[in-house]
């Protein structure tokens with residue numbers, strides 16, 4: 243993927259926004275990130291008391307020169323990110339948050355983020371890197387939280403667009 247937000251590749255593990263209770267883990271990261279005890283523990287650490295209603299899960303991969311540009315994650319309420327692989331600390335791939343925090347993740351590290359309104363980016367992977375960088379993220383959406391627009395107002399509430407247009 244190459245966008246104004248940077249260059250990296252993304253593997254969507256689950257982009258369906260299935261209700262949390264019906265979401266089935268298809269691979270190990272989802273087995274972990276959907277485990278009720280873990281979700282409850284992370285909700286408690288981040289201060290969320292409303293139940294998780296849905297999740298989204300994906301893997302980002304950064305090769306030499308890749309980075310994610312400064313952006314604000316506009317949906318979801320809290321998330322975990324597990325570093326799957328990373329170059330040595332002095333070879334780029336640092337996650338920087340505009341609030342002054344920066345993190346160099348090593349393989350196996352788990353980061354819990356309350357990500358609303360925190361602009362963040364990663365530094366480019368340097369040519370000296372001997373490994374690429376990959377992170378797996380599970381984003382949790384709580385009841386009444388920051389849902390994607392299409393989920394806040396499902397079109398079933400208003401009927402299909404064509405019917406609305408015919409009425410007017």
Ligand SMILES: O=C(O)CCC(=O)C(=O)O
Pocket residue numbers: 302310315337362364377379
């Ligand atoms: O890979 C990272 O460290 C950050 C990824 C990220 O910010 C995102 O997927 O929105």
Ligand SMILES: [Fe+2]
Pocket residue numbers: 313314315362
């Ligand atoms: Fe992000």
